[in-house]
Amino acid sequence: MDISSILQGGYQHPLSRSWQARRQLTKGMLMYPIFITDVPDANVEIKSLPGQRRWGVNRIEEFLAPLVKKGLSSVILFGVPVNAVKDGRGTLADDPNGPVILAIKKIRELFPSIYIACDVCLCEYTDHGHCGYLNADGTIHTEPSVARIAEVALNYAKAGAHCVAPSDMMDGRIKSIKRSLIDAGYGNRCTLMSYSAKFASALYGPFRDAAGSAPAFGDRKCYQLPPTAKGLARRAIQRDVGEGADIIMVKPALPYLDIIADAAELASDHPLACYQVSGEFATIHAGAAAGIYDLRTMAFESVESMLRAGATLVLTYFTPDFLDWLSE
Numbered sequence: 001m002d003i004s005s006i007l008q009g010g011y012q013h014p015l016s017r018s019w020q021a022r023r024q025l026t027k028g029m030l031m032y033p034i035f036i037t038d039v040p041d042a043n044v045e046i047k048s049l050p051g052q053r054r055w056g057v058n059r060i061e062e063f064l065a066p067l068v069k070k071g072l073s074s075v076i077l078f079g080v081p082v083n084a085v086k087d088g089r090g091t092l093a094d095d096p097n098g099p100v101i102l103a104i105k106k107i108r109e110l111f112p113s114i115y116i117a118c119d120v121c122l123c124e125y126t127d128h129g130h131c132g133y134l135n136a137d138g139t140i141h142t143e144p145s146v147a148r149i150a151e152v153a154l155n156y157a158k159a160g161a162h163c164v165a166p167s168d169m170m171d172g173r174i175k176s177i178k179r180s181l182i183d184a185g186y187g188n189r190c191t192l193m194s195y196s197a198k199f200a201s202a203l204y205g206p207f208r209d210a211a212g213s214a215p216a217f218g219d220r221k222c223y224q225l226p227p228t229a230k231g232l233a234r235r236a237i238q239r240d241v242g243e244g245a246d247i248i249m250v251k252p253a254l255p256y257l258d259i260i261a262d263a264a265e266l267a268s269d270h271p272l273a274c275y276q277v278s279g280e281f282a283t284i285h286a287g288a289a290a291g292i293y294d295l296r297t298m299a300f301e302s303v304e305s306m307l308r309a310g311a312t313l314v315l316t317y318f319t320p321d322f323l324d325w326l327s328e
């Protein structure tokens with residue numbers, strides 16, 4: 001055989017196979033999405049997300065302590081009001097006695113090593129379930145939405161969040177959040193991670209069930225990106241870099257690897273996150289349960305593909321599993 005034909009000599013050993021990766025999955029790249037409810041003692045199974053639960057603030061220690069021991073380094077918080085009454089402005093989002101603010105303080109106190117990010121959006125807290133304020137005709141009213149989202153983000157920063165991550169997709173919110181963080185003295189104390197390219201995806205189904213955030217009417221297609229929209233995604237990424245985002249995110253992850261690769265090129269000097277969303281996680285579980293593949297092998301393949309595309313940080317419900325698998 002010709003010299004130039006032979007590749008297999010380069011990956012015949014597990015170690016030389018590991019060198020083929022530009023970037024290896026490590027525990028520090030994993031950010032774990034967690035659901036905190038306003039029922040302080042809650043520990044409730046989320047049926048649509050295998051192994052995931054809604055926790056009350058009083059249960060955070062028992063929930064996180066074993067994971068911290070295994071090397072958990074960061075979480076992203078989602079508040080789930082189940083008792084309180086929602087309104088049009090999402091008052092519950094930054095209620096000083098609401099689940100997110102209380103959880104930030106509790107985690108800072110119990111686990112000072114954990115990096116705490118907070119999802120910032122209004123959909124879990126508004127009576128209409130949309131991510132911003134609405135005009136009478138149901139369209140998004142951008143300016144007051146952005147002002148309110150910036151207010152919520154600042155209140156999370158004041159409570160001690162290391163990172164605020166707006167997922168609402170309102171135009172101009174990155175600039176507005178950055179400005180309000182700086183003006184309040186948090187510019188150098190809080191990271192701004194933008195869900196820059198968040199697509200209107202079928203894969204959020206289990207999350208809406210978990211967080212109670214399904215829109216009461218209509219859909220999110222006028223603010224989340226159309227799945228076909230490579231150009232809009234590239235423009236959103238460039239805009240958010242220009243508006244002061246510290247981290248860029250693409251979401252969902254596996255069906256949008258080309259967008260991750262685009263973001264790696266357009267925001268090459270930024271950390272790049274991707275979110276393996278609820279439907280991706282549930283699908284991998286369902287496929288494994290159906291005997292299509294081995295769960296662990298598929299979980300690694302999915303996340304390693306994201307790293308190959310350019311991600312440096314992965315938000316995933318597989319985090320507890322990876323902490324086990326990466327410890328072996």
Ligand SMILES: NCC(=O)CCC(=O)O
Nearest residue numbers: 167203204207277278279
């Ligand atoms: N802001 C979070 C979502 O919109 C959904 C995430 C998921 O489906 O896991």
Ligand SMILES: [Zn+2]
Nearest residue numbers: 121122123131
């Ligand atoms: Zn939302």
Ligand SMILES: [Zn+2]
Nearest residue numbers: 121123167168
């Ligand atoms: Zn959301």
